[in-house]
Amino acid sequence: MAFSNADAAAGFDEIADLLEVRGGHAFRARTYRNAARVLGGLGREVGDMLATGEPLEALPGIGADLAGKIAEIAATGTCELLAQLRREIDPGVRELLRLPAVGPRRAQLLYRELGVKSLEQLRMAAEDGRVRKLRGFSIALERRLLQAVKASLKRDRRHPLATVLPVAQALADELGRVPGVRRVLAAGSVRRMRETVGDLDLLVEAPPGTGVMEHFALSPQVTEVLARGSTRSSVLLAGGLQVDLRVVRPASFGSASLYFTGSKAHNIALRRLALDAGLKLNEYGLDRGKRRIAGATEESVYAALGLAYIEPELREDRGEIEAARSGRLPSLVRLADLRGDLHVRTRGSDGTQTLREMALAARRHGLAYVAIADRSKRPGMASGLDAERLARQIDEIDALGETLDGVTLLKGVEVDILEDGSLDMPDAILRRLDLVVGSVHQGFALSRAKQTARLQRAMDHPYFSILGHATGRLIGKRDPIDLDIEAVIHHAKARGSFIELDAQPLRLDIDDRACRIAKQEGVLVSIASDAHGPHDFDFLRLGIGQARRGWLEPADILNTRPIEEVRALLARTMGRFAPSSKEKTPWTASSSSAIRTPA
């Protein structure tokens, strides 16, 4: 049975929820919550640690007891404590905790007093007027819960980063025009470039009494004001996005930026560090006793805590604080470091522009080279290249001249990795290219072992440069394929292949965690726009965000390198062990059989 960190993390999160609802175990619950977070953010599999006998107690927040429970979950899929809690409290009660204004206390009351253990039962109880009679409840709260139940049934909790960024920009611009406002910062997970965003957090620097709260609440996009105070307000936008606004004075802008940027885990770690040093950190500043020693800038707070400045994308309590203390923080890659893009499309498949137009669009985005990698055609697909059309495109690029008005074109293709790991394009044509991107576009449901082997076999192909969007996920729409990503990246290292970070807004594939594994393994990452049109090069910004979250530096990226170096690196992936005419590898046979000749 496949066991992953996520399984143990999910178990611990459920234990924490149920302990909170049961009551009287606040700190114990927090321990499980913390352990779940540690497991979720770990750059390696605890299953491997168990297999090699490495002590799990070495992990932060994991002691002997939790180590035992992880082993128990790995072996049996659950643990005795969880089973016992599930017998005591219906697991459905957890649903209630997801509602705004419902925490452990209220969930417990609803469950114990009214027997409510699902959203549907809460709806009925609220409509019957039974909820308002509970201690600490009211008619107003009952009404609010009823609304929340109805809304939660049709609303996604998290929004893709790409859809929130423009909203954040528009709101920030609007608030920036309010008289008295000096600065607006989109903080929170948007600033940390998390792939999805729960709430949008805006921080405004303004003296008291500027009327910015009134302006905010009356903004045309706002459909509901959830809370409104003098320094803090929350509203709901038409699209269902919650926006929290905080107003602070200049002297506190740095500490408030830290607080509002998060992550929560990072903040807790910083505050703990402050406590250890006899200091107190909150959103107003860093204090020693009654004396303020830092707060106007984030740098001042970090410095006073003995830390180098930590970039927002790193603030997840995944080792960045230790790195900042010992001067080992990475110098993160920036958008301007990218010199090329190794995966763009044209009208040759499902793109909208010609070769020349895409090349020039790339140049306008400051890129010096661009690889054309149209999709190969598989049965039932309307557009896509077969061998014949790919051959024509190669001739076309040659005729156009590889260097076109200061931008170099590379010849590539994005082939399908078929279920047996073979590629759907004959070697005879692949060998004429500068690079081959191989990706999974069907067969998403294979087992973990089969998917892993499939991708590893694809990388064994003599013409295979870059593994495209490895997990195939579409954020919020399609789950990633079940995959041992560590094993795949390890194999890429052994084969000399590269891994793509496809920067399409819903892909962002590989994700930040896998980026970090690639860095540890020493596998270069290709940050690719997968552009279908001239404006899609803007997606690179999203890819850079994920790469930074994965601790990547310019040297960890394939396409930060000059064209000569990239050519040389790619050349090594092309025709690595091309078979002689006598010894046919299975791949020759397999890819031949996979060729779909046009009717």
Place this chain on the structure above:
DNA sequence: GCCGTTTTCGGCCCGACTGTTTTCAGTCG
């Protein structure tokens, strides 16, 4: 349940907002 330059017990991040148990618990970020 974890953890340790105030250590093996007694802490565990900190403050705003809401509603009402009118002095603070519950929730949230």
